[in-house]
Every structure is written in C-alpha cells, then in structure tokens.
Amino acid sequence: NTKRRLSPANIEALKGERPIVSLTAYTTPIARLLDPHVDFLLVGDSLGMVLYGLDTTVGVTLDMMIAHGQAVMRGAERACVVVDLPFGSYQESKEQAFRSAARVLKETGCSAVKLEGGAEMAETVDFLVSRGIPVLGHVGLMPQLVNTTGGYRSVGRNDKEVAKIRRDAQAIDDAGAFAIVIEGTVEPVAREITAMLRSPTIGIGASPACDGQILVSDDMLGLFNDFKPRFVKHFAELAPAISKAVEDYANEVKARTFPGIEHTFQVKR
C-alpha cells in the first residue's frame, strides 16, 4: 500500500487552506467507513457513554482507550488517528502524562493524543510535544471536569468566562498543540480565538468559523440518541433503521419464514 497517512503536521498546515474534517471512531468497521472522508479520526473518551453506557467520561480507563485505538488503527489507513487521554491518566504531572501518552503511541501506532485543559495543562503539552508526542488540545466545555463544573453547559456566557477561554486557548497554542478542539462555546468566542491562534481550531458546538469541525459519529448517524445537543445534526437515522431490521428478524423467526432454504447448507448427493 502506497497511500500515505496524514500526519499531525499535515493537519496543522490545513489552517487557512481549507476546512478540516473530523469524526470520532471507536471500532475497526466504522473507522474503515469514515477513513476516506476525514482528515483525522478521534478515538474519543466519549466511548464511555456511547459504547459502555457510562453517565460521564470519568470512568474511562487508559486500557479501554488503547484497545479501541488499536481497533481504529486496523480500519484507518489514510486518516490521522488521535486518541484521547482519559481522566486520571495525565492530570497528576507532566511525567504521568508522558508515560500515558507514550503507552498510547507505542501500543496503538496512532499519531497523537488529545487532552483536555487550558493554561493549567500548558506545561504538560509543551513537555509532550518537545519529547515527540503531538498533542491535540481541548478547551471550552471540558466533559472530564463534570464533577467540578457541574455539567455540559456551553461556556463563554460572560466576560470572565470569555477571558478564561481565550487565555486557555492561547496557552495551549503557545505550548505547541498541532490543533485545538473548542467545545460548547457561544458565538463569537471560537470565531475570535480562531483568528487569534497559530494552530487550527476544531469546533464542536463552537462556531462555523472554526478551522475544522468534529462530531461524535454515533450522534451524527442518529445511532446514539440518549440526548441530542443543539450542535448535533443527524445526517442519518440509523437507530430506527436498526429497530425495524430487528423487528423484521424477530417476526420472521417466529413465523418460520427465516431462515429460508437459500440460507441452509445442502449436502450434494
């Protein structure tokens, strides 16, 4: 195979060229389907809620992220693959962050990690980047902080919040992140940050002016419908399609119309 995989540097260089396209992926078959269409795939810790039925991302472990990172790497050949560092695997110290991120890169073969945090994580981001680990930043609404910030409320609603997000984004940019996810901010905060930063911004519930966009695939496919935030658009409705298929299967089994003779192995005599 001669196709080259996009690198974090390639993603960074897209700022000002064209919008960056990104989605989450957790499994090999979904990664295979998304790979031709996206610049990078994020193995997000949202998998805790989307795949495992957890209430928040706080319970997700590094081992879970590595297992799903390996699965996505088996399905993606062109897209840059980024794996989320889960809660508790990087906040303690920059050394802990390096140890966790190095495990992710060595055991999955992915190109970069993402971590949540602003000014307080800038030293850690610089520590990783200067030692060979590309970092995708994540500021604004930070789901791993649910237990201190109280939930999934969009931010940037007053001058104090706006000043904090700007400071956070600038600090992560200065620390050398190749791109920065901005989640759940009110206009025009992400628009202004996008104009201010060297590295590209990737919006989710942020602003159409961001340098790129990301969504949780299961959300945009209409597969995970526990709740639908304002920023999600359903590009398909897979949940009702699955329900209908399973109902049809159940009915055919009960009516003995499935399996038919064409689904049955025959011995040639």
Ligand code: KIV
């Ligand atoms: O975990 C995740 O899916 C994410 C994206 C929504 C940015 O962090």
Ligand code: NA
């Ligand atoms: Na995440």
